[in-house]
Every structure is written in structure tokens, then in C-alpha cells.
Amino acid sequence: MSLSVAISSAISGLRATQNNIATVSQNTSNIQTPGYTRKFVTQEAQVHTPTTGGVRTGQVQRTFDQALYRELLQRESQAAHLETVSTTLSSIEKLQGSPESQTSISARLADLRDDFIGLAAKPESVELQADVVNSAQIFAASMNTVANAIIDKRSETQDAIVNTIDTVNGLLTDIAQLDRQIFQTQGTQQGTADLQDRRDLKIRDLAKLVDVVALERADGTMLLMTRGGATLLDRVPNYLSTSPSRIAASSYYDPSGAGGIAPIRLGDPNTGVDITQDLRGGQLGGLLELRDDILPRMQAELDELAHMVAVRFKGKTAPDDGAPGLTLFTDTDGVSIPGDVSGSVDYAPPILYVGFASRIRVGQAVMENAELVRYGDGGAPKVPPASGSSPPDPIAGSTIFLKNVVDHVFGTTTLGGSNHIAFNTQGLGANPRRNLTSSIPANVSLIDFAQSVLVKQSSEAGWAKARATEATAMKEELDFRYSDKTGVNLDEEVVMLTVLQRSYAASSRVITTVEQMYDSLFRIAG
Numbered sequence: 001m002s003l004s005v006a007i008s009s010a011i012s013g014l015r016a017t018q019n020n021i022a023t024v025s026q027n028t029s030n031i032q033t034p035g036y037t038r039k040f041v042t043q044e045a046q047v048h049t050p051t052t053g054g055v056r057t058g059q060v061q062r063t064f065d066q067a068l069y070r071e072l073l074q075r076e077s078q079a080a081h082l083e084t085v086s087t088t089l090s091s092i093e094k095l096q097g098s099p100e101s102q103t104s105i106s107a108r109l110a111d112l113r114d115d116f117i118g119l120a121a122k123p124e125s126v127e128l129q130a131d132v133v134n135s136a137q138i139f140a141a142s143m144n145t146v147a148n149a150i151i152d153k154r155s156e157t158q159d160a161i162v163n164t165i166d167t168v169n170g171l172l173t174d175i176a177q178l179d180r181q182i183f184q185t186q187g188t189q190q191g192t193a194d195l196q197d198r199r200d201l202k203i204r205d206l207a208k209l210v211d212v213v214a215l216e217r218a219d220g221t222m223l224l225m226t227r228g229g230a231t232l233l234d235r236v237p238n239y240l241s242t243s244p245s246r247i248a249a250s251s252y253y254d255p256s257g258a259g260g261i262a263p264i265r266l267g268d269p270n271t272g273v274d275i276t277q278d279l280r281g282g283q284l285g286g287l288l289e290l291r292d293d294i295l296p297r298m299q300a301e302l303d304e305l306a307h308m309v310a311v312r313f314k315g316k317t318a319p320d321d322g323a324p325g326l327t328l329f330t331d332t333d334g335v336s337i338p339g340d341v342s343g344s345v346d347y348a349p350p351i352l353y354v355g356f357a358s359r360i361r362v363g364q365a366v367m368e369n370a371e372l373v374r375y376g377d378g379g380a381p382k383v384p385p386a387s388g389s390s391p392p393d394p395i396a397g398s399t400i401f402l403k404n405v406v407d408h409v410f411g412t413t414t415l416g417g418s419n420h421i422a423f424n425t426q427g428l429g430a431n432p433r434r435n436l437t438s439s440i441p442a443n444v445s446l447i448d449f450a451q452s453v454l455v456k457q458s459s460e461a462g463w464a465k466a467r468a469t470e471a472t473a474m475k476e477e478l479d480f481r482y483s484d485k486t487g488v489n490l491d492e493e494v495v496m497l498t499v500l501q502r503s504y505a506a507s508s509r510v511i512t513t514v515e516q517m518y519d520s521l522f523r524i525a526g
Contacts, residue, residue, distance in 0.1 A: 007514045008333040009046075012054030013507035016043050021058050021500050027488045035201030038063040039193050047401050062193040063486045066216070072482050073132045073214060073476040079282040082468035084286030085294065086461070088153055088311040093299070093461035094148050099454050105146060105302075106450035108139040113410045113447065119374065122404040129370040136328055136373075137360045143306055146250075147357035150299045153431045155247040158261070164209055165240045165264065171206045172237035175199055175222070179235065182220045192220060206232075211281020228278030230266050241269035247304065249299065249355025251294050252431035257430060261291075276362070294460075300350060300428035301453045302357035304438075307348070308423055309446055310360065312409045323415040324376030325402040327363040333357065334364030338514045354430045376401040412445050423449055 017374050019041045024169060030036040042058035097104040112135040119128040178199040182192045199222065206224070212232065215223040224233035232238055243262035245251065252259035255274055265272035279285050306329070314337060315325025331338050339348030350463050372379065404415050413419055422442035429436040440452045441444050 001519060003514050009054035010314070010507045010510035010514070012056070014504060014511075015042070016055045016057045017500050017504040017507065021497070021504070024059060024493050024497050028490065028493050029410050032144050033195050033489045035204070036488065037193070037197055038488045041361065053056045055252075058194050059191040061191070062196060064196075065482065065485050066183075068478070068482045068485060070214065072478050073204065073207040073212060074474070075471070075478050076204055077211040077474065078196055079287070079468070079471040079475040080180060080208040081211075081284045081286040081289075082464065082471045084283045085290060086464040086468035088157065088290050089294070089457075089461035089464045092146075092149060092153060093458050094460060096146055096454060096457065098232050099451065099458060103142070105139070105142050105305070106447060108135070109447050109450045111135045112139050113406070116402065116405050116410075120399060123399055123402060126370070128153075129373050131375040133362065133366060133370045136366070140329060140360045141359045143302060143342060143360050147299060147302045148356070148359075150295055150302070151247065151355070151358055152297075154291055154295045157287050157295070158245055158247050158474070161264075161284065161287045161291065162242060164287065168206065168209050168232075168284070169237070169239045171209070172201055172224075172239060175202045175206065175224070176233060176237045178202065178234075179221050179233070186220045192484055196220075201346055202365055207282060209282045210279060210284050226275070227281060228277055230273070230275045230278055232266075238267055239515050240275075240315045241265050241272065244422060247291075249358055252296065252429065254431060254432065254433060292298050292431075292434070293436065296429040296431070296434070297438060299357070300436060300458055301438050301457070303353055304350065304423050305446070305450055305453060306357040306427075307339065307350075307353045309336070310356075311340070311348075312420065312446065313405070314340075315492045323408070323487065324378055324401045326366070326376045326401065326405075328366055328373070329360050330363040330465055332359045334361065334367070338475060347432055348409070350424050350428045350432060374402065395412070410446055412443065419443060 023039050023041050027038055039060050039062050042061055043055050044058070046054050046056050051222045057499050099106070101107060114131070115128070115132045115135045119125065119132055119463045177194055182199065185195065186256075203212065203222070203224070210232070211227045213227055215225075217223065222233060223231070223252045224362065225231050232240075244260045248260070251261055253261040253263065253275070253276060257263075259470055262274045263274040266275045267273065276288065310329040313326050313328040315323055327335070329335070330336055339352035349364055365377070369379075374380075390474060393453045408415050420443075423440070423444070425438040425440060425442045427435055428438060438456075440449065440456055444452065
């Protein structure tokens with residue numbers, strides 16, 4: 001090998017070392033940068049011939065683990081989904097109070113029962129009659145507060161869905177732009193490693209919003225799909241769209257277009273495919289689960305309690321047992337009970353009283369005449385006087401209504417000895433095709449059902465929080481593994497820098513030696 005080849009090889013070694021030092025410097029300066037992966041310079045030996053030699057450097061590459069990255073995307077989606085559900089349910093739980101709280105719905109209903117027991121012991125007491133009416137108002141107000149909070153949460157959830165879709169579309173735009181840059185830069189000396197890092201970070205942000213699958217092509221571009229198979233990015237973004245919807249108790253999403261809630265479409269806002277039911281991961285999936293399943297079912301459980309309290313007091317679940325009824329609780333008009341279309345309700349489907357818990361109030365007649373809580377709607381029982389010519393006289397001391405309330409309205413059987421009609425636990429909610437169901441026992445007393453609703457919904461919040469905590473921990477563990485495998489290790493970079501310093505010094509020494517040899521040759525030749 002000639003001296004010229006030797007010096008050329010040494011110079012190529014210096015250049016390679018300089019490139020590597022620059023890469024190490026880039027690594028150490030970005031050790032805290034989110035999403036940054038360790039970079040390295042590819043290099044290969046040039047074919048050694050009498051006229052050539054040295055080293056050739058290539059593009060800057062990155063350390064990447066595709067399998068871990070895909071799993072990390074899935075964990076991101078799961079954690080975001082569960083955290084979204086947990087946050088909403090926790091806020092409702094705080095409003096409801098704990099099962100032991102004296103201000104919970106079940107406690108307010110128990111207070112009403114206790115006031116009826118007190119009134120039964122002293123029926124003529126005007127003060128005790130007023131206490132019953134006051135307790136009934138407090139119970140109704142408690143129902144209104146919690147039920148309206150659930151409806152408000154559904155409305156907030158719908159607003160969050162619209163905002164989340166806007167964020168998804170913005171991320172798709174950013175990812176598509178990075179995708180184009182990567183495609184255009186492929187094969188050039190500039191390299192694509194940093195662009196790929198930025199794209200991967202954006203995709204992770206997207207995975208927090210929707211359950212996304214990322215597939216990288218040979219040309220460096222990315223195919224993004226939901227796990228349901230909807231294509232979000234295939235060289236160009238495929239945007240999501242929906243419309244703001246005003247949420248009421250009776251609102252629901254249905255593919256047919258009924259229910260008042262707009263679908264989520266892929267592509268064209270008017271003719272695109274409805275993928276609402278395919279979006280089940282990430283924050284968006286959590287919001288949809290809350291809006292369409294969890295919150296409507298929780299609302300329906302409260303509606304069931306409100307309706308059964310009203311009809312049991314009215315006597316509509318046992319119309320033939322001879323006990324007087326009382327229109328203690330009604331809809332907003334102060335007179336009617338929803339679902340009481342025939343005047344003799346044995347059974348009404350839940351769809352007829354959707355949202356009743358948010359509207360329940362004390363009947364207007366009771367508000368105007370508190371004595372009705374002593375006798376029922378008919379007032380004091382009367383009999384005609386012996387002469388038959390005077391107005392009827394009230395029957396003094398009649399307690400059949402109060403006895404029925406204490407022993408049977410708040411119990412599990414009617415005055416006639418039969419079981420009360422069971423609570424509805426299937427076919428709940430406004431959507432006739434959703435068939436929401438509840439696991440609460442159906443053949444129980446009013447207070448037991450109220451307590452079960454509170455315990456169940458409180459347990460759901462606790463369970464959701466536990467699942468979210470576990471999912472977050474699993475995601476963080478996987479994130480640590482991914483960072484450990486692909487991120488920058490400062491100790492390793494320092495070791496690499498030491499090696500590069502020695503390599504640079506060695507190449508410099510070769511050049512110095514060759515120069516000295518040339519000088520010797522020139523002196524001999526001169």
C-alpha cells in the first residue's frame with residue numbers, strides 16, 4: 001500500500017471519528033429530550049487495494065425496537081381509556097357521597113321512612129306532617145342533584161369528544177407532514193432518524209386518544225389504523241368528524257340517526273363511514289363508553305329508583321290491596337307520574353321515565369295540604385252521619401295509610417301479602433336497541449335498592465381507579481423498558497467518547513508519521 005493510500009485512509013478515519021463525536025455530542029445533549037432515541041453513525045470498511053482503503057460513513061441511524069414500540073402504543077391507549085373513565089366516575093362519587101354518608105340518597109330516603117314512622121306514632125301532629133313533607137323534598141332534591149350531575153357529565157363528555165376529535169385531526173396532519181419529510185429524505189446523506197423520533201412521539205400522543213396500530217413501510221412511510229380496522233393515515237390523513245350535540249337525559253347515539261347524538265365519521269363529514277362503535281381505545285374510547293354506556297346506565301338506575309318510589313307511594317304496584325295511595329312524588333307538573341298512562345300502573349318500561357330522577361318533586365297537592373301524608377290522596381276517610389242529612393264526618397284515628405307506608409311501601413311486600421313488582425334491571429335507558437342492564441338485585445325494598453345503587457356506583461368508581469392505576473403502572477414500566485433499550489445511556493456515551501478520542505489520536509498519529517516519511521524521502525531526493 002502506498003503512502004498516499006495510508007494518509008487517505010487515516011484522513012477517512014478522522015472524518016469518521018468526527019462524525020461519531022458529533023453524534024455522541026448530539027446524544028448527550030438530548031438525554032432529557034422526550035422521545036429522543038440514541039443515534040449512531042453507520043460505517044463500513046472500503047475495499048482495501050493498492051490504491052484505496054479507509055472507512056466509509058453512512059447515514060445517522062437510531063436505536064429502535066419495533067415490537068416494544070407497538071406494545072407501548074397499546075399500553076398508552078389502555079391507560080388513557082381507563083384514566084378517562086376513572087376521572088369522571090370519581091367526580092360523580094364525590095357528589096354522591098360514601099355509602100355511610102348521612103347526605104346520600106339512601107340516607108335521605110331512610111330519613112323519610114323514619115319521619116313516617118314518627119308520624120304513625122302521632123298522626124295528628126302538624127309538625128310531624130311537615131317533617132315528612134320536608135324530608136320528601138330533601139330526598140327529591142338529592143335525586144335531582146345527582147341525576148342532573150350525571151346528565152351534565154354526559155354533556156361534558158360529548159364536548160370532550162368533539163375537542164378530542166379536533167386534536168386527533170391535528171395530530172394526523174402533523175404525522176402526515178413528518179411522513180412526507182421522511183419519504184423525501186430517505187436515501188439522502190441528511191438521514192431521517194430525528195424525523196422518525198418526532199413522528200413516533202406524535203403517534204404516541206395519538207395513541208393516548210385513539211387505539212391505533214402503526215405499520216411502517218419499506219419506504220419509511222407509516223400506515224396508521226384503529227384496531228377496528230379504520231385507516232387514519234395512508235400517506236394522506238383520513239380525518240374524523242362529528243357535530244356538537246346538545247345532551248339531554250333522553251339523548252343517545254344510534255347508527256340509524258335516532259337519539260339526537262351525531263355519529264363520528266371517517267373521511268367526508270356527510271357521507272363518511274360511521275366508525276363510532278369501532279372507537280373503543282384511548283381517551284376517545286373512554287369518552288364514548290361513558291357517554292353511551294356507563295353514564296346512561298347510572299342515570300337509568302336512579303330513574304328506576306325515582307319511579308318505583310313514586311308508584312309505590314301511589315299504590316300503583318298493588319292497586320287491589322285496598323290501601324290508600326299518595327301522590328307524594330311526581331314529574332315537574334306536580335301531578336303526574338311518568339309512565340302512568342292508564343291510571344293503574346302495574347308495569348311501565350324504563351324508556352317511559354328516562355330522566356325522571358332529574359325531575360322528581362313533591363306533588364303539588366301535598367305541598368298545599370301536608371295532612372295528605374297522614375291519610376293519602378283521599379284525605380281523611382269519612383262516613384255519613386246517622387241522620388244522613390249532614391255532611392259526612394271524618395273517621396277519627398284512621399292509620400291504614402301510615403301503616404301501609406311504614407310496613408309495606410318501604411317493605412318488600414304489599415298490604416295484600418304479595419311481593420312488590422320488581423325493579424327493572426334490563427332494557428334500561430333511552431336507547432331501545434342498547435339494552436343496558438344493571439346487576440343490582442331487583443326484588444328488594446326501596447331503601448335497599450337505593451343503598452345498592454350507591455354501593456354499586458361507588459364500587460365502580462373504585463374499580464375504575466384501581467384499573468387505571470394498574471394500567472398506568474404497566475405503561476410506565478414498559479416505557480422504562482423502551483427508554484432503557486432505545487434511549488441514551490450517559491455512561492455508555494462517555495465510554496464511546498473515550499474510544500473515539502483514542503481513535504482520533506491514532507489516525508492523527510498515522511498522518512504525522514506519513515508526513516515524516518514524506519519529509520525523509522524529499523530530503524533524500526533533494
